[in-house]
Amino acid sequence: MVLLTGISKIRTAVFISGTGSNLKSLIKFSKTSKSPISIEFIVSNTPKAKGLNYAKIYKIKKKVLNFENKNFIENKLLSFLKINNVEMICLAGFMKILSKNFIKKFNGKILNIHPSLLPKYKGLNTHRRVLNNKEKYSGCTVHFVNSRLDSGKIILQKKVKISKNETEVSLAKKILVQEHKLYPKAILKIFNV
Ligand code: GAR
Numbered sequence: 001m002v003l004l005t006g007i008s009k010i011r012t013a014v015f016i017s018g019t020g021s022n023l024k025s026l027i028k029f030s031k032t033s034k035s036p037i038s039i040e041f042i043v044s045n046t047p048k049a050k051g052l053n054y055a056k057i058y059k060i061k062k063k064v065l066n067f068e069n070k071n072f073i074e075n076k077l078l079s080f081l082k083i084n085n086v087e088m089i090c091l092a093g094f095m096k097i098l099s100k101n102f103i104k105k106f107n108g109k110i111l112n113i114h115p116s117l118l119p120k121y122k123g124l125n126t127h128r129r130v131l132n133n134k135e136k137y138s139g140c141t142v143h144f145v146n147s148r149l150d151s152g153k154i155i156l157q158k159k160v161k162i163s164k165n166e167t168e169v170s171l172a173k174k175i176l177v178q179e180h181k182l183y184p185k186a187i188l189k190i191f192n193v
Helices: 021-030 050-057 067-083 100-105 126-132 168-190
Strands: 010-016 037-044 061-064 088-091 110-114 137-144 154-161
Touching: 010 021, 021 037, 021 050, 021 168, 037 050, 050 061, 067 100, 110 168, 126 137, 126 168, 137 168, 154 168
Parallel strands: 010 037, 010 088, 037 061, 088 110
Antiparallel strands: 110 137, 137 154
């Protein structure tokens, strides 16, 4: 993907909708010397996202945007990101689907994390569907975002074993632990660090 030149880090925005545990792990990673990225903005589609608290804790600028009028908001956001020299976007539990136009403008520079072994179980209610299908394994995937949902090129995956009495909650927890390690690893991989 993008090659790291010089010592400046890739200015990155993280998009969230909820708890933001992946955001937290990305912020911690971004502060390490080996990180090729710096996190400049947190974007949320809802003021209720708990993860917005990390903006205050880590002194990162935040933007809460109502995606109801998607075209209008996305265009505003694109200009804002451009003006602020944001080069990469990490989706981390962001539950809105970005338009083709938006993705095109950031071609190859939007990453997402999904709590399944893609291409299996794209979309919502992943853990419920995995358990209903009596799968032996699930996991998580970091991938590039393209215009089709959860379908862009896979960067890294981590498999986890499903236990006998696994519930949606226990599986989600178990996979989140792996997500927190996988996202930084995937970023190091695309920058060849
Ligand atoms: C994570 O499990 C992430 O993989 C998932 O939402 C959770 C967000 O947790 N993302 C999706 O399902 C996107 N399709 P977090 O807010 O604690 O990072």
